[in-house]
Amino acid sequence: MTQEFWRWTESRWTAGDRDWKSAKTITAGVDVGSVSSQAVILIDGGLYAYSNMRTGSSSPESAINAMNWALEGTGLSLDQIQYTVGTGYGRVNVPFSNRAVTEIACHGLGAHFLYGPTVRTVLDMGGQDCKVIRTDGQGKVTNFLMNDKCAAGTGRGLEVFADLLGVSINEIGELSLKVEENPPAVSSTCVVFAKTEASGLLREGWSKEKVLAAYCAAMSHRVVTLLNRIGVEPDFAITGGIAKNIGIVSRIEKELQIQALTSKYDTQIAGALGAALLAKALWEKGK
Amino acid sequence: MIAHFGYQDGSGAYFITIDTDKCNGCGDCLPACPAQLFEILVDDPNDPFRVTPVASVKETERKKIKYICDPCKGGSPQHPLLCVASCKAGAIGHS
Numbered sequence: 001m002t003q004e005f006w007r008w009t010e011s012r013w014t015a016g017d018r019d020w021k022s023a024k025t026i027t028a029g030v031d032v033g034s035v036s037s038q039a040v041i042l043i044d045g046g047l048y049a050y051s052n053m054r055t056g057s058s059s060p061e062s063a064i065n066a067m068n069w070a071l072e073g074t075g076l077s078l079d080q081i082q083y084t085v086g087t088g089y090g091r092v093n094v095p096f097s098n099r100a101v102t103e104i105a106c107h108g109l110g111a112h113f114l115y116g117p118t119v120r121t122v123l124d125m126g127g128q129d130c131k132v133i134r135t136d137g138q139g140k141v142t143n144f145l146m147n148d149k150c151a152a153g154t155g156r157g158l159e160v161f162a163d164l165l166g167v168s169i170n171e172i173g174e175l176s177l178k179v180e181e182n183p184p185a186v187s188s189t190c191v192v193f194a195k196t197e198a199s200g201l202l203r204e205g206w207s208k209e210k211v212l213a214a215y216c217a218a219m220s221h222r223v224v225t226l227l228n229r230i231g232v233e234p235d236f237a238i239t240g241g242i243a244k245n246i247g248i249v250s251r252i253e254k255e256l257q258i259q260a261l262t263s264k265y266d267t268q269i270a271g272a273l274g275a276a277l278l279a280k281a282l283w284e285k286g287k
Numbered sequence: 288m289i290a291h292f293g294y295q296d297g298s299g300a301y302f303i304t305i306d307t308d309k310c311n312g313c314g315d316c317l318p319a320c321p322a323q324l325f326e327i328l329v330d331d332p333n334d335p336f337r338v339t340p341v342a343s344v345k346e347t348e349r350k351k352i353k354y355i356c357d358p359c360k361g362g363s364p365q366h367p368l369l370c371v372a373s374c375k376a377g378a379i380g381h382s
Contacts, residue, residue: 152296
Protein backbone atom coordinates (compact mmCIF):
# COMPACT_ATOMS: atom_id res chain seq x y z
CA MET A 1 0.00 0.00 0.00
CA THR A 2 1.25 3.44 -0.78
CA GLN A 3 1.77 5.68 2.19
CA GLU A 4 -0.77 8.44 2.66
CA PHE A 5 1.47 11.33 3.58
CA TRP A 6 -1.41 13.72 4.21
CA ARG A 7 -2.96 11.45 6.88
CA TRP A 8 -3.04 13.23 10.25
CA THR A 9 -3.65 11.66 13.63
CA GLU A 10 -7.25 11.34 14.78
CA SER A 11 -7.92 11.65 18.51
CA ARG A 12 -10.43 10.86 21.20
CA TRP A 13 -10.57 11.82 24.87
CA THR A 14 -12.81 11.28 27.91
CA ALA A 15 -12.55 12.97 31.29
CA GLY A 16 -11.78 10.21 33.77
CA ASP A 17 -12.87 12.22 36.79
CA ARG A 18 -16.34 13.22 35.64
CA ASP A 19 -19.58 11.24 35.66
CA TRP A 20 -22.49 12.19 33.43
CA LYS A 21 -25.02 10.37 35.64
CA SER A 22 -25.04 13.18 38.20
CA ALA A 23 -25.03 15.97 35.58
CA LYS A 24 -27.82 18.56 35.29
CA THR A 25 -27.05 19.63 31.74
CA ILE A 26 -25.55 17.52 28.96
CA THR A 27 -24.90 19.43 25.76
CA ALA A 28 -22.90 18.76 22.64
CA GLY A 29 -21.30 20.53 19.72
CA VAL A 30 -20.47 19.04 16.35
CA ASP A 31 -18.13 20.75 13.92
CA VAL A 32 -18.21 19.26 10.44
CA GLY A 33 -15.28 20.82 8.65
CA SER A 34 -13.96 20.31 5.16
CA VAL A 35 -11.19 17.98 6.31
CA SER A 36 -11.97 17.01 9.91
CA SER A 37 -15.09 16.57 12.03
CA GLN A 38 -15.26 16.91 15.78
CA ALA A 39 -17.84 16.16 18.44
CA VAL A 40 -17.57 17.59 21.95
CA ILE A 41 -19.75 16.64 24.92
CA LEU A 42 -20.03 18.91 27.96
CA ILE A 43 -21.54 18.04 31.30
CA ASP A 44 -22.58 21.07 33.37
CA GLY A 45 -20.35 23.20 31.17
CA GLY A 46 -17.24 21.09 31.82
CA LEU A 47 -15.42 19.13 29.14
CA TYR A 48 -16.46 15.47 29.28
CA ALA A 49 -15.55 13.81 25.98
CA TYR A 50 -14.45 14.66 22.47
CA SER A 51 -13.53 13.04 19.20
CA ASN A 52 -11.65 14.38 16.21
CA MET A 53 -11.72 12.44 12.96
CA ARG A 54 -11.60 12.77 9.22
CA THR A 55 -14.65 14.09 7.35
CA GLY A 56 -15.93 11.65 4.75
CA SER A 57 -17.78 12.41 1.56
CA SER A 58 -21.09 12.72 3.42
CA SER A 59 -21.55 15.48 6.02
CA PRO A 60 -24.44 13.80 7.91
CA GLU A 61 -22.46 10.56 8.18
CA SER A 62 -19.34 12.38 9.33
CA ALA A 63 -21.35 14.13 12.04
CA ILE A 64 -22.85 10.83 13.22
CA ASN A 65 -19.48 9.04 13.14
CA ALA A 66 -17.77 11.77 15.15
CA MET A 67 -20.60 11.79 17.69
CA ASN A 68 -20.62 8.00 18.04
CA TRP A 69 -16.88 7.98 18.60
CA ALA A 70 -17.15 10.65 21.30
CA LEU A 71 -19.94 8.68 22.99
CA GLU A 72 -18.03 5.39 22.74
CA GLY A 73 -17.39 3.75 26.09
CA THR A 74 -19.11 6.49 28.10
CA GLY A 75 -22.45 4.66 28.45
CA LEU A 76 -24.12 7.90 27.35
CA SER A 77 -26.51 7.80 24.40
CA LEU A 78 -27.41 10.45 21.84
CA ASP A 79 -30.97 10.95 23.14
CA GLN A 80 -29.65 11.86 26.60
CA ILE A 81 -27.98 14.96 25.19
CA GLN A 82 -30.31 17.86 25.82
CA TYR A 83 -29.15 20.30 23.16
CA THR A 84 -26.74 20.04 20.24
CA VAL A 85 -25.34 22.84 18.10
CA GLY A 86 -23.88 22.11 14.68
CA THR A 87 -21.14 24.29 13.23
CA GLY A 88 -18.56 24.32 10.45
CA TYR A 89 -18.75 23.99 6.71
CA GLY A 90 -21.32 21.13 7.00
CA ARG A 91 -23.33 22.62 9.88
CA VAL A 92 -26.68 22.45 8.12
CA ASN A 93 -26.14 18.73 7.57
CA VAL A 94 -25.92 17.60 11.20
CA PRO A 95 -29.05 15.41 11.47
CA PHE A 96 -29.38 15.49 15.27
CA SER A 97 -28.55 19.15 15.92
CA ASN A 98 -31.03 21.61 17.42
CA ARG A 99 -29.43 24.61 15.80
CA ALA A 100 -26.71 25.58 13.33
CA VAL A 101 -24.33 28.42 14.19
CA THR A 102 -21.36 29.71 12.16
CA GLU A 103 -17.81 28.79 13.15
CA ILE A 104 -17.08 32.43 13.98
CA ALA A 105 -19.17 32.53 17.16
CA CYS A 106 -18.07 29.02 18.12
CA HIS A 107 -14.33 29.52 17.72
CA GLY A 108 -14.39 32.63 19.89
CA LEU A 109 -16.03 30.73 22.75
CA GLY A 110 -14.01 27.58 22.16
CA ALA A 111 -10.70 29.42 22.30
CA HIS A 112 -11.86 31.26 25.43
CA PHE A 113 -12.34 27.85 27.07
CA LEU A 114 -9.20 26.17 25.68
CA TYR A 115 -6.76 29.02 26.25
CA GLY A 116 -8.38 30.95 29.08
CA PRO A 117 -10.08 34.35 29.40
CA THR A 118 -6.94 36.33 28.52
CA VAL A 119 -7.14 35.34 24.86
CA ARG A 120 -8.03 38.31 22.62
CA THR A 121 -6.94 37.20 19.16
CA VAL A 122 -7.65 33.76 17.71
CA LEU A 123 -6.25 32.49 14.46
CA ASP A 124 -8.05 29.42 13.20
CA MET A 125 -6.11 27.57 10.55
CA GLY A 126 -8.52 25.05 9.15
CA GLY A 127 -8.47 22.52 6.38
CA GLN A 128 -9.97 24.78 3.79
CA ASP A 129 -10.10 28.25 5.25
CA CYS A 130 -8.43 30.61 7.61
CA LYS A 131 -10.16 32.82 10.19
CA VAL A 132 -8.98 35.67 12.38
CA ILE A 133 -11.24 36.42 15.34
CA ARG A 134 -10.92 39.09 18.01
CA THR A 135 -12.78 38.45 21.23
CA ASP A 136 -13.49 40.22 24.50
CA GLY A 137 -12.91 38.70 27.94
CA GLN A 138 -16.15 36.68 27.71
CA GLY A 139 -15.38 34.95 24.44
CA LYS A 140 -17.76 37.21 22.52
CA VAL A 141 -16.57 38.09 19.02
CA THR A 142 -15.76 41.77 18.44
CA ASN A 143 -14.18 41.56 14.99
CA PHE A 144 -13.68 38.77 12.50
CA LEU A 145 -12.38 37.97 9.08
CA MET A 146 -12.56 34.73 7.15
CA ASN A 147 -10.68 33.79 4.02
CA ASP A 148 -12.07 30.77 2.23
CA LYS A 149 -11.41 31.69 -1.33
CA CYS A 150 -7.79 30.67 -1.43
CA ALA A 151 -6.10 27.52 -0.09
CA ALA A 152 -2.85 29.29 0.75
CA GLY A 153 -2.45 29.21 4.52
CA THR A 154 -4.70 26.20 5.03
CA GLY A 155 -4.27 22.53 5.84
CA ARG A 156 -5.08 21.64 2.25
CA GLY A 157 -1.95 23.45 1.13
CA LEU A 158 0.14 21.46 3.59
CA GLU A 159 -1.39 18.21 2.34
CA VAL A 160 -0.26 19.08 -1.16
CA PHE A 161 3.30 19.64 0.07
CA ALA A 162 3.29 16.46 2.16
CA ASP A 163 2.42 14.52 -0.98
CA LEU A 164 4.88 16.32 -3.22
CA LEU A 165 7.81 15.72 -0.89
CA GLY A 166 6.77 12.34 0.47
CA VAL A 167 6.88 13.61 4.05
CA SER A 168 4.22 12.76 6.63
CA ILE A 169 2.13 15.82 7.44
CA ASN A 170 2.93 15.29 11.14
CA GLU A 171 6.65 15.75 10.47
CA ILE A 172 6.53 18.84 8.24
CA GLY A 173 6.93 21.30 11.11
CA GLU A 174 9.98 19.66 12.67
CA LEU A 175 11.66 19.10 9.31
CA SER A 176 11.10 22.68 8.19
CA LEU A 177 13.14 23.85 11.18
CA LYS A 178 16.10 21.61 10.32
CA VAL A 179 17.75 24.12 8.04
CA GLU A 180 20.97 25.93 8.85
CA GLU A 181 19.72 29.12 7.32
CA ASN A 182 16.14 30.04 6.50
CA PRO A 183 15.72 30.19 2.71
CA PRO A 184 13.62 32.95 1.15
CA ALA A 185 9.91 32.11 1.18
CA VAL A 186 8.44 30.72 -2.02
CA SER A 187 7.25 33.79 -3.88
CA SER A 188 3.79 32.60 -4.74
CA THR A 189 1.21 32.07 -2.03
CA CYS A 190 -1.15 30.21 -4.34
CA VAL A 191 -0.85 26.51 -3.49
CA VAL A 192 -0.92 25.41 -7.11
CA PHE A 193 1.82 27.83 -8.17
CA ALA A 194 3.77 27.25 -4.96
CA LYS A 195 3.84 23.55 -5.80
CA THR A 196 5.16 24.32 -9.28
CA GLU A 197 7.79 26.58 -7.76
CA ALA A 198 8.75 23.90 -5.22
CA SER A 199 9.17 21.31 -7.98
CA GLY A 200 11.60 23.70 -9.64
CA LEU A 201 13.53 24.19 -6.41
CA LEU A 202 13.82 20.43 -5.91
CA ARG A 203 15.19 20.14 -9.44
CA GLU A 204 17.77 22.78 -8.57
CA GLY A 205 18.92 20.52 -5.77
CA TRP A 206 17.18 22.02 -2.73
CA SER A 207 16.66 19.55 0.14
CA LYS A 208 13.16 18.63 1.32
CA GLU A 209 13.85 20.52 4.54
CA LYS A 210 14.76 23.67 2.66
CA VAL A 211 11.67 23.50 0.44
CA LEU A 212 9.46 22.96 3.48
CA ALA A 213 11.11 25.88 5.24
CA ALA A 214 10.43 28.08 2.23
CA TYR A 215 6.79 26.99 2.06
CA CYS A 216 6.14 27.27 5.81
CA ALA A 217 7.62 30.78 5.69
CA ALA A 218 5.32 31.76 2.82
CA MET A 219 2.30 30.32 4.59
CA SER A 220 3.13 32.07 7.86
CA HIS A 221 3.65 35.39 6.14
CA ARG A 222 0.35 34.95 4.37
CA VAL A 223 -1.68 34.52 7.55
CA VAL A 224 0.22 37.31 9.28
CA THR A 225 -1.07 39.74 6.62
CA LEU A 226 -4.60 38.54 7.44
CA LEU A 227 -3.92 38.96 11.16
CA ASN A 228 -2.61 42.47 10.65
CA ARG A 229 -5.74 43.49 8.78
CA ILE A 230 -7.73 42.93 11.97
CA GLY A 231 -4.88 43.78 14.33
CA VAL A 232 -3.36 41.43 16.88
CA GLU A 233 -3.98 42.07 20.54
CA PRO A 234 -2.35 39.65 23.03
CA ASP A 235 -2.97 37.09 24.25
CA PHE A 236 -2.83 35.27 20.96
CA ALA A 237 -3.80 31.67 20.24
CA ILE A 238 -3.95 29.41 17.21
CA THR A 239 -6.66 26.78 16.76
CA GLY A 240 -7.16 24.16 14.07
CA GLY A 241 -4.88 21.46 12.75
CA ILE A 242 -2.00 23.73 11.81
CA ALA A 243 -1.63 24.83 15.43
CA LYS A 244 0.14 21.45 15.79
CA ASN A 245 2.74 22.38 13.18
CA ILE A 246 5.71 23.84 15.07
CA GLY A 247 7.32 25.02 11.85
CA ILE A 248 4.42 27.32 11.06
CA VAL A 249 3.52 28.33 14.62
CA SER A 250 7.10 29.35 15.41
CA ARG A 251 7.36 31.38 12.21
CA ILE A 252 4.08 33.20 12.90
CA GLU A 253 5.26 33.92 16.46
CA LYS A 254 8.55 35.26 15.13
CA GLU A 255 6.89 37.52 12.59
CA LEU A 256 4.35 38.85 15.10
CA GLN A 257 6.86 38.90 17.97
CA ILE A 258 4.14 37.37 20.16
CA GLN A 259 4.12 33.92 21.76
CA ALA A 260 1.00 31.86 21.08
CA LEU A 261 -0.80 30.25 24.02
CA THR A 262 -0.90 26.45 24.18
CA SER A 263 -3.57 24.03 25.33
CA LYS A 264 -3.44 20.51 26.72
CA TYR A 265 -6.42 19.53 24.56
CA ASP A 266 -6.55 18.89 20.81
CA THR A 267 -6.46 22.30 19.08
CA GLN A 268 -8.85 21.03 16.42
CA ILE A 269 -11.80 20.83 18.82
CA ALA A 270 -12.18 24.62 19.31
CA GLY A 271 -15.17 24.95 16.97
CA ALA A 272 -17.10 21.98 18.34
CA LEU A 273 -16.25 22.99 21.90
CA GLY A 274 -17.62 26.49 21.28
CA ALA A 275 -20.73 24.94 19.74
CA ALA A 276 -21.23 22.80 22.86
CA LEU A 277 -20.82 25.87 25.09
CA LEU A 278 -23.37 27.74 22.96
CA ALA A 279 -25.66 24.71 23.19
CA LYS A 280 -25.55 24.99 26.98
CA ALA A 281 -26.37 28.71 26.86
CA LEU A 282 -29.20 28.19 24.35
CA TRP A 283 -30.61 25.27 26.34
CA GLU A 284 -30.65 27.31 29.54
CA LYS A 285 -32.15 30.32 27.74
CA GLY A 286 -34.92 28.16 26.28
CA LYS A 287 -35.94 26.63 29.58
CA MET B 288 -18.91 43.18 16.16
CA ILE B 289 -17.11 44.16 12.99
CA ALA B 290 -17.83 41.55 10.34
CA HIS B 291 -15.44 41.31 7.39
CA PHE B 292 -17.05 39.79 4.31
CA GLY B 293 -14.87 38.99 1.34
CA TYR B 294 -11.47 37.47 0.79
CA GLN B 295 -7.79 37.94 0.19
CA ASP B 296 -5.98 36.22 -2.65
CA GLY B 297 -2.79 36.72 -4.61
CA SER B 298 -4.17 39.86 -6.27
CA GLY B 299 -5.16 41.73 -3.15
CA ALA B 300 -7.69 42.05 -0.33
CA TYR B 301 -11.39 42.61 -1.01
CA PHE B 302 -13.50 43.10 2.08
CA ILE B 303 -16.75 44.84 2.96
CA THR B 304 -17.07 45.49 6.68
CA ILE B 305 -20.32 45.78 8.58
CA ASP B 306 -20.24 47.05 12.14
CA THR B 307 -23.12 45.04 13.57
CA ASP B 308 -23.19 47.17 16.73
CA LYS B 309 -24.11 50.18 14.57
CA CYS B 310 -26.37 48.31 12.11
CA ASN B 311 -30.07 48.34 13.03
CA GLY B 312 -31.19 46.25 10.07
CA CYS B 313 -33.06 49.17 8.43
CA GLY B 314 -32.27 47.93 4.91
CA ASP B 315 -31.26 51.28 3.36
CA CYS B 316 -28.20 49.57 1.85
CA LEU B 317 -30.29 47.10 -0.16
CA PRO B 318 -31.49 49.47 -2.92
CA ALA B 319 -28.28 51.53 -2.75
CA CYS B 320 -26.07 48.77 -4.13
CA PRO B 321 -26.41 48.46 -7.94
CA ALA B 322 -25.38 44.80 -7.67
CA GLN B 323 -27.81 43.95 -4.83
CA LEU B 324 -24.94 42.66 -2.75
CA PHE B 325 -26.62 43.14 0.62
CA GLU B 326 -29.34 41.29 2.44
CA ILE B 327 -31.06 41.70 5.81
CA LEU B 328 -30.99 38.65 8.05
CA VAL B 329 -33.53 38.25 10.85
CA ASP B 330 -31.03 36.16 12.83
CA ASP B 331 -27.33 36.95 12.74
CA PRO B 332 -25.65 33.60 12.02
CA ASN B 333 -22.48 34.87 13.70
CA ASP B 334 -24.26 36.02 16.87
CA PRO B 335 -26.99 33.62 18.04
CA PHE B 336 -28.07 35.94 20.86
CA ARG B 337 -28.72 39.03 18.72
CA VAL B 338 -32.39 40.03 18.54
CA THR B 339 -32.21 42.86 15.97
CA PRO B 340 -32.07 42.06 12.23
CA VAL B 341 -28.70 42.71 10.66
CA ALA B 342 -27.30 43.55 7.22
CA SER B 343 -24.99 41.04 5.62
CA VAL B 344 -23.24 40.46 2.31
CA LYS B 345 -24.95 37.62 0.43
CA GLU B 346 -22.99 34.43 0.88
CA THR B 347 -23.12 33.62 -2.83
CA GLU B 348 -21.45 36.96 -3.66
CA ARG B 349 -18.67 37.06 -1.05
CA LYS B 350 -16.04 35.47 -3.23
CA LYS B 351 -16.76 37.82 -6.16
CA ILE B 352 -16.42 41.18 -4.42
CA LYS B 353 -13.37 42.17 -6.45
CA TYR B 354 -15.44 42.10 -9.62
CA ILE B 355 -18.85 43.07 -8.27
CA CYS B 356 -17.57 46.21 -6.55
CA ASP B 357 -15.26 47.20 -9.38
CA PRO B 358 -17.81 49.41 -11.25
CA CYS B 359 -18.15 51.57 -8.09
CA LYS B 360 -14.55 51.35 -6.88
CA GLY B 361 -12.33 50.89 -9.92
CA GLY B 362 -11.07 53.51 -12.33
CA SER B 363 -12.29 56.80 -10.91
CA PRO B 364 -14.00 55.74 -7.72
CA GLN B 365 -17.19 57.45 -6.64
CA HIS B 366 -16.71 58.97 -3.20
CA PRO B 367 -18.23 58.12 -0.94
CA LEU B 368 -19.25 54.71 -2.25
CA LEU B 369 -23.02 54.30 -2.71
CA CYS B 370 -23.36 51.62 -0.04
CA VAL B 371 -21.22 53.51 2.46
CA ALA B 372 -23.22 56.72 1.86
CA SER B 373 -26.56 54.95 2.16
CA CYS B 374 -25.93 53.83 5.74
CA LYS B 375 -27.03 56.56 8.15
CA ALA B 376 -25.48 54.67 11.03
CA GLY B 377 -22.09 54.57 9.28
CA ALA B 378 -21.87 50.81 9.66
CA ILE B 379 -20.52 49.94 6.21
CA GLY B 380 -16.87 50.15 5.18
CA HIS B 381 -14.68 48.93 2.31
CA SER B 382 -11.13 47.61 2.29
